[in-house]
Amino acid sequence: MSNKKLGPYEILGVLGRGGMGVVFKARHETTGEIVAVKALSHSSSDETHFRGRFESEIQALLKLNHPNIVRILSFGQESGTLFFAMELVEGKSLFHLQREVKKFDWRDVLRIARDVASALRHAHDRGVIHRDMKPGNLIMSKHGVVKVADFGIAKSFGASHDTKDNVIGTLDFMSPEQALGKPVTVRSDLYSLGAVLYTLLTGSPPFASNSIEESLRGLTRIPAQPVRERVPHIPPELDALVAELLEKKPEDRTPTAFALLKKLDYVEQMLRVHSEAETSHGEKSPAVNPVPSKPVSETPPKKNKDNFLLGEPENNLGKTDEIRQPKPVTPKRDAQRTRATKETVILKSEKPAPAEDAELRLAEPEPDYFKTVTEKTRAAFATPERSRTNESGIGWFPILILLVAIVASAVYGVYLVTRPPTAEQLFTKIEAGASRPTSVSREIDRFLELYPDDERAAQVGELQKIANVMAYHKRLVAKNRLPGQNRLTNIEQKFLSVMDEVQKDAAVGYPQLESFVTLYDAGDQTPAANLDVVAAAKMMLRKVKDDLEKETNINRRQINDALQRASDQPEQAAEIYRSIIQMYESNPQVADLVETARYYLKEIENQ
Numbered sequence: 001m002s003n004k005k006l007g008p009y010e011i012l013g014v015l016g017r018g019g020m021g022v023v024f025k026a027r028h029e030t031t032g033e034i035v036a037v038k039a040l041s042h043s044s045s046d047e048t049h050f051r052g053r054f055e056s057e058i059q060a061l062l063k064l065n066h067p068n069i070v071r072i073l074s075f076g077q078e079s080g081t082l083f084f085a086m087e088l089v090e091g092k093s094l095f096h097l098q099r100e101v102k103k104f105d106w107r108d109v110l111r112i113a114r115d116v117a118s119a120l121r122h123a124h125d126r127g128v129i130h131r132d133m134k135p136g137n138l139i140m141s142k143h144g145v146v147k148v149a150d151f152g153i154a155k156s157f158g159a160s161h162d163t164k165d166n167v168i169g170t171l172d173f174m175s176p177e178q179a180l181g182k183p184v185t186v187r188s189d190l191y192s193l194g195a196v197l198y199t200l201l202t203g204s205p206p207f208a209s210n211s212i213e214e215s216l217r218g219l220t221r222i223p224a225q226p227v228r229e230r231v232p233h234i235p236p237e238l239d240a241l242v243a244e245l246l247e248k249k250p251e252d253r254t255p256t257a258f259a260l261l262k263k264l265d266y267v268e269q270m271l272r273v274h275s276e277a278e279t280s281h282g283e284k285s286p287a288v289n290p291v292p293s294k295p296v297s298e299t300p301p302k303k304n305k306d307n308f309l310l311g312e313p314e315n316n317l318g319k320t321d322e323i324r325q326p327k328p329v330t331p332k333r334d335a336q337r338t339r340a341t342k343e344t345v346i347l348k349s350e351k352p353a354p355a356e357d358a359e360l361r362l363a364e365p366e367p368d369y370f371k372t373v374t375e376k377t378r379a380a381f382a383t384p385e386r387s388r389t390n391e392s393g394i395g396w397f398p399i400l401i402l403l404v405a406i407v408a409s410a411v412y413g414v415y416l417v418t419r420p421p422t423a424e425q426l427f428t429k430i431e432a433g434a435s436r437p438t439s440v441s442r443e444i445d446r447f448l449e450l451y452p453d454d455e456r457a458a459q460v461g462e463l464q465k466i467a468n469v470m471a472y473h474k475r476l477v478a479k480n481r482l483p484g485q486n487r488l489t490n491i492e493q494k495f496l497s498v499m500d501e502v503q504k505d506a507a508v509g510y511p512q513l514e515s516f517v518t519l520y521d522a523g524d525q526t527p528a529a530n531l532d533v534v535a536a537a538k539m540m541l542r543k544v545k546d547d548l549e550k551e552t553n554i555n556r557r558q559i560n561d562a563l564q565r566a567s568d569q570p571e572q573a574a575e576i577y578r579s580i581i582q583m584y585e586s587n588p589q590v591a592d593l594v595e596t597a598r599y600y601l602k603e604i605e606n607q
Contacts, residue, residue, distance in 0.1 A: 005029075006083050007076045007370040009037050020050055020152075025088065035073060039083040051082060053152060058084050060151040062373065063126045068119035070139065070149040076370035089149075090142050094135035094200065104200040106234050112138070112200065114264050115146035116193055121257035123148075124186045129155050131184055133192035134173040135199060155184065171212065172205035176220045176248050187250040190260060194245025194253075201238075202230045206246060220248065237267040255592070258560045262596055423451040430460060437467035438474075469539045472532065473499060491520060495533050502544055506551075507587075510544050517541055552589040559584060559593045566600065577601035 004011055009026035015036060016023040026037040040054045061072035061084070075084035094112070098104070104112070116138060123130060130137075130151060137150040171179065175191035178184050198206045206225070207218035224246045228239045241263055247253045254260045426447040433440035444464045448457060476496055479487050488496070498516050502509030517537050520526070526534055562580055566573040580597040584590050 006037055006039055006078050006081070007074070007085075009035065009085060011037070021054070026085070028085075033073075034088055035085045036088040037083055037085045039081055054082050057150075057152045057154065060123075060128050060154040061086070063128055064123055064151075066119055066122040067145065068115045068147055069122065070147050072373050074370065074372045077368055079368065086149075089139045089147055091140045093149075094138045094140060094146070094196070097140060098135055098200065098203070103203045103231065106201060106231075106238055109197055109200050110238065110264065110268060111144075112140075112146050113193070113197055114261065116148060116196070117257045117260045117264065119146075119148040120186070120189050120193065121261065123154075124189070124257055129184055129186060130189050130192075131155055131178070132170055132173075133189055133196060134170045135196055138196065171215050171219070172199075172208060174219065175250075177250060179216055179219050185250060186256060187253045190245055190254055190257065191247075191250075193260075194242050197242050198224065198227060198246065201227050201234060201242070223248075235267075235271055237270050241267055255556070256560065258564065259592070259596075262563070266599070420450055421446065423447065423454050423456070426451075427456055427460070430463065434463060437463045438470050441467045441471075465539055466543050469536045469543075472536050473540075489529065489533075491530050491533050495537055498537075499540070502540070506544050506548055510541075510548060513537060513541050513544060548589075555584065555587065555590050556593060559590055559597075563593070563596065563600075574601060574604045577604070 006024070006026065008029045009024075010029055012025045012027055012034075014022060015025050021038055021040050024037045024039065025034065027034055040050065058072065058075050061070075065071065070089060071087045073085045073087060075082075077083070116133070120130070120133075128151070130148065131153050132150065133148075137148065139147045139149050141147065173192045173195040175184070175188040178188050195206055207215050207222070209215040209218060224243070226239055227234050227242055228236065241254075244252075244254055245260075254263060426443050429443045430440050430447060433443075437444065441464070444460055444467060447454070447460050448464065451457060454460075473496075476488060476492055480493070480496060494516065498509065498512045500509075501512050517534070520530060521534050521538065559580055562576050566576040569576075577597040577600055581594055581601070584594050587594075
């Protein structure tokens, strides 16, 4: 890499520096556009895991195009150094702003929450989980727009989210499940956003402590102190929303970023109603302005010579070995804070995470390359480039080439017939028939025979167990239809009866199947005659539970889409809300979304 250039970009100065990379302020040599260029440092360029993480960040950004997310403009490699250019946000991170104003006005926090929730909805809808939401990664432009930055440890839904051996993030803003090495979901990002809102309102994170151990204990076991106990003038509706985002169990939190946006609508509506009611009685009430046009600080911060700060201070940007955190409000507490609560942390394993997504291979065969990000580029990266075929003609020797082709085809045909199927071929067939595993039992057995060490073998093994149980159930049904009586034992007959209910309605049959397992599964004390049927019932219980969860996720996504259509098409909103209520009011898994539809329908009917 030249000291003055990266690809077509002329380096103007350093915006941030960290253990893995550097962010430069740069100018495109042709267009004159001023951008931020993030480059992998020389010390990390030869490390496969760092390169993988850097490439994963580029891949995540290629999927995203939203006004509240920093946009990627181009990427490339210069003398072995990976880099990408992104829009340069003229403004400061919330980390820097909080150091100036200490606490944010709750009206500004509502606006910030809306901007970030909109960005998260866009990212989550495209399969990207940020995993490191914190004030330093939220940039406020000079126009007051908040943009999410730094997708360096983002993960895709399709990738493994088991972080038990590699917990990475920022402890003060990390969700409990992430800190414990459990799978991360969209609700993990929402927890982190709740921790950010809490910090902006109170001046310090909910579980800031003098040691990692104390922070972990508070994060995973102790409820956060209510915001109103620290800042009494905060509206109770906002306090309740932050508390819900900070629930320890993911299932107790707001489920999606879309649902959070709707709850923000509700909070703002309630505050507006309270404000109007107090004003009508002649009482003094602050004006509710959830989308102010001014920056968050009531007193404009002093500008320094470089107003293009991006993320954390220069010596912190990009680090992944300590916990980053702004100074707390009180000097006394600041004096007690140790290095353990100041920067970003990797827990349980110091080995950084490898690249998650195999479909993107950014490194080109040639040492240097440069690609501008256009819609065509995004489409190209979404689908792996096909191998180019040789388009040359038969040439001057048609007869000879024809004979060679015939022989080659025959040899290749024999090879195709005799060679074993690849793991990818088998898995594709298995995946297509996963809902009916007995239909692909041959492919399942073949996969486990040929590729027992494949990373997907455990998943295929689970399908094999389910296929065996379904075959066992089928045998019991056939046996029960044979002439004569008492073909089945009492427990087998009960199992068939419960399975009949499951097949009619899984939601109704699931509790009965659960009760069956509870009644007859005695562990080591289970009679030998009952072992097969109990094992079958336990496996079916897991399958039915997974099927119900998948169905619930589909239903929730469809209802969320319908709610969005109602927002976009006011003239059809009432009919859409009624349809949601009629179709899903008896489904307890989507009761919160049905209640949202009822609320908005009532608003329309009362107008």
